[in-house]
Amino acid sequence: MIFPKKRNVITVLTIVLFTASCVPNRRITMLQHTAGKGEELKANELKARKYETGIIEYLLNPNDLLDIKISTMTPSAFNPFNDADRTLVPGMVYGQSGTLVQSQGYFIDPDGNLELPILGKLPVAGLTISQAQDSIASVVKKYLERPVVRLKLLNFRFSVIGEVKNESTQLSGDNNLSLLQALGMAGGASEFGDLSKIKIIRRAGETTYVFYVNLLTEDYLSSPFYYVQPNDVIVVPPLKQRPYLKYVSPNLSIFATAVSLLVAVFTLFRIK
Incomplete structure (x- = not known):
């Protein structure tokens, strides 16, 4: 029979779609540390790594x-x-x-x-x-x-937009606010957020700068962008898999069930 071959093709395509849509943990886990040669990471071990985050020295500007x-x-x-x-x-x-x-x-x-x-x-x-x-x-x-x-x-404001749970402009009472804290105030990154390419838009005088920060590694802790500055705009971009994860994946199981049902019905009629 020819039709069972088609059914196998549909099954293979479904498996491929599921595999392509998977997002590995290394793409969503913040502040990862890769163990060096001879280094063994153990839970509850009293072994700390130190990072120099420095102290922010914000310079006052007109309109502050x-x-x-x-x-x-x-x-x-x-x-x-x-x-x-x-x-x-x-x-x-x-x-x-x-x-x-x-x-x-x-x-x-x-x-x-x-x-x-x-x-x-x-x-x-x-x-x-x-x-x-x-x-x-x-x-x-x-x-x-x-x-x-x-x-x-008093006007320490910053905005968080993109793939976060609560896009908003926040007012902070802490002049030494970290980027992680700023994201937390916006509800954190959504499941579709790409933490490896956080964009920071920062204005200094009449010039606007754009920086990129990778929150997936512990190296961020010693980054010059550890702290947020007033009027920063923080943009969390989407993962490449976002369209599939958000729109296709929820309906894929329904589609697969419908196809299986059609295959079963068609096979039944062919047997008769």
């Missing part, structure tokens, strides 16, 4: 929004900032009506200056946060005893 707090040994009655702007003073700040006054922060203007009450305009663009704190504190010393200035970036 900063929360500013000034602590001092000067009594409140003699602190001029209590009357100028009480949000500059740490602690719970209440208005005359008894409602909590929330700090709206201070923007760095297009010229790179931060304009504060009493202090006036202070150049801070191009400084790290710690440098800006020291610079402001040196001016505050004229008015307060032993001041301590603390700055926090």
Whole structure:
């Protein structure tokens, strides 16, 4: 009979389709480590590998929004900032009506200056946060005893798009946010995400840069792109198998069942 041969062809094609659609674990497992010669990896072994991730030194830019707090040994009655702007003073700040006054922060203007009450305009663009704190504190010393200035970036935003569970623009309260944490805030990469080619779009001044990061190996931990910077756009591209996995694979079992049923019916009629 000729038809059984056709049925064998259909079976072989189905097996080939299933095999071609498979995604090996090495394409989806983050931070893999390949054991070197003579190295044996064992679970629960107290053996650590060290990577120098460094410390991010973000440079302040125009339009950055900063929360500013000034602590001092000067009594409140003699602190001029209590009357100028009480949000500059740490602690719970209440208005005359008894409602909590929330700090709206201070923007760095297009010229790179931060304009504060009493202090006036202070150049801070191009400084790290710690440098800006020291610079402001040196001016505050004229008015307060032993001041301590603390700055926090309020508009630390980044976007995660592509093959993630929750495409979104996120606001972070942590200025030292890693790429792994950023992906976690977006729900993580989907099952169709290609972790070997994560794209990072980063703007510096009037120039936009594009970088690629491989999250499948531990080498990422010592990458210069370990940390996210404000206004980064993180793009998770799809795997090549995505069209099949998402659209064909769910319906393949139905198709295979339907074909098998047709083959059985056709064979039955041929026997008769």
